[in-house]
Amino acid sequence: MRVAIIGTGVSGIAALKCCSEEGLEAVCFEQRESFGGLWVHRSKPAANDTSVTQQVICNTSKEMMAFSDFPPPEAFPLYMLQKKYTEYLQLYVKHFELESHMKFNTKVNKCDYKDSKWILEVEDLRTNVITEEHFDAVMLCNGINRKAKWPNYPGISDFSGQLLHAQQYRKASDFSGKNVLVIGMGNTATETAVELTTEAGKVYLSARAGKWICKRLTPSGLPTDIHLFRKLRAYIMQILPRMMKQFWLKNFLSLNHKFFGLDQDSTISANTLTMSDDVINKLVCGKLILKSNVERFDFNEISFVDGTKLTDIDAVICGTGYELDYSFLAKSLLTIKNSKLFAYKHVLPPELIDKKLAVIGCISVFGAVAPLYESQCRLATRVFKGLVKLPPKEDMLKDIATTIGSQRNVDVIAYQDELCELIGCKPNIKRLLLEDLFVGLNVLLGPCTSYQFRLTGPGKWVGAKSAILNQWSRMYYPTSKHWKATLTPWTSDFLKIIICLMLMGLLFILLLTKLF
Incomplete structure (x- = not known):
């Protein structure tokens, strides 16, 4: 074929x-x-x-x-x-x-x-x-x-300054000393605005609504995706009410979004999350200025829905996605x-x-x-x-x-x-726990890396188990070359769960003895 x-x-x-x-x-x-x-x-x-x-x-x-x-x-x-x-x-x-x-x-x-x-x-x-x-x-x-998706604000085609899409942006030095407005607050728009603060005169970031900001590392230093994407957590999240899931996610982000003008009513999802380690730092030091959604363009004047206006913008970069x-x-x-x-x-x-x-x-x-x-x-x-x-x-x-x-x-x-x-390559975790307990626990409690989908079925790979068992050492090797995994993060999480269950059991027994 x-x-x-x-x-x-x-x-x-x-x-x-x-x-x-x-x-x-x-x-x-x-x-x-x-x-x-x-x-x-x-x-x-x-x-x-x-x-x-x-x-x-x-x-x-x-x-x-x-x-x-x-x-x-x-x-x-x-x-x-x-x-x-x-x-x-x-x-x-x-x-x-x-x-x-x-x-x-x-x-x-x-x-x-x-x-x-x-x-x-x-x-x-x-x-x-x-x-x-x-x-x-x-x-x-x-x-x-x-295919770049352009916004259709009234008067945008008559803007007197430079107008381009984020697709055309290449480096911050092209805007040295200029005042720039970046429209949009997805990953591309936000990182473009952050990068521009190193060269541009003033940088404004306009968003239709607030965004949930997520950093690449958790406070403990663990990669955010390693922490979030685990089988057991996914199974638990599936049975939790939507309100409880959103509460947990907002607590996980551990940032007062309202304080930075980023608060919004929408739920946390792939559409409303933006990954950025630096945008908050740029906002608090004044290098980046947050604006509301654009209302209209009038030659060299840009009006926003909150009633404010800008008249000193040299360039507008539209980070408004693709079609x-x-x-x-x-x-x-x-x-x-x-x-x-x-x-x-x-x-x-x-x-x-x-x-x-x-x-x-x-x-x-x-x-x-x-x-x-x-x-x-x-x-x-x-x-x-x-x-x-x-x-x-x-x-x-x-x-x-x-x-x-x-x-x-x-x-x-x-x-x-x-x-x-x-x-036909989805691993059966119950069978995996019986056949190889340590690999099974890594799959259930550890990060949901793609190697587990080579353990069985079509395309089975002999190196899958080794890849799973060595993923923690590969992860930390660049920063801790002499680090030895005596207790992987998922193991410590597992021990915390066991200890919590034991304490709950002990409290239950004590309660029973009090009652009877």
Whole structure:
């Protein structure tokens, strides 16, 4: 079976690896000159070409964002910079010998399905030669951060200063001494504003509503995602009332958001959380000034909904997100409603399952996305081969109707479990505890790293147990090279639970003796 993969970002690399794993003949098309997608910094990108800045730090820790059969080197930092994460991708591609299947400087102009084949019109950007290629299956891996989404405030087109999207921003020195307004308060907009404070004259940050700010490390020094994403905690959170879950999450953030003008009524979710270690420091020292939502532009004057105005702004940067862009695909093929893809498990459009088309990476999460992309690819390739028994179409449509609203707020652990259950690689924790107690406890009480989905089923990896047992030492090696794990954090948590249960039991016994 011949598979076309469009894009060589994180999802495209994962797709190519999964095709190779399943024995499928894959060709990966990339219009840039190298793989890595937006993680490869480009000083002068083309239109609709998103690229992170060189100062970007990953929002998730290295163990949580690793592919399931390729742990990061222990010398890599706990949170990787752009350059280091690109290096990790290069190591992965080299280890699994994937680059020979990639075609760079090659653009897919059209993609359509005719006569039981996918027909791609492909252009070589170096020679402008256009050819036609035929495939049995297609995996769309061009990402959700390509087509810039612009705000439509009244008068914005008449703004007298410089107007650009965060997609076009490259470095703070380009705005040296200028007064800049950044619109939006997602991860990109917030980090852009923080970075600008090192060079710009004044920096303002405008948000429609408050945001919940989360730091990369907990007060104890543990990575936030390592602390949050654990199987046992996820199981407990599933049975707790919504109010109790929100109370716990707000208490975990341990920041008086109202004091900083960030308070809001919305619940904590992937849409309302922003990862930033520095934004609060910039606010309290006056380097960054928070503004309400923009109301309108009037040449050189910007009005805000709280009645305030600014007249000294030299540049406006819009960190207002992106729109889904599959313009190369025949319009009748994909169904997109309110910028959300109509697809089973956010991967398989029901009307195209028989035609073998999968969309990878069309989700947003608070947490690591690379392992989710990988599981999406593992599912898609096995569906292509007819090795996964999908539910009836009616059931899939009901599932889509239930889950499409959460496509931009996916529950990391629950979604990963759903994908891996379909693949057949979700570990049975009860059986695991009986067969290998220590590994089972690590899976249940430790961080939900992707290695556990290589313990069993299709794609089983002999190094999975070792990867799980050594993840704590790899995590702390860069900062504590001589650290020996005598008591891992999950072990101490387990002991606290046991002690609490023992104390509760003792109190119960004492109460019984008093009563009777």
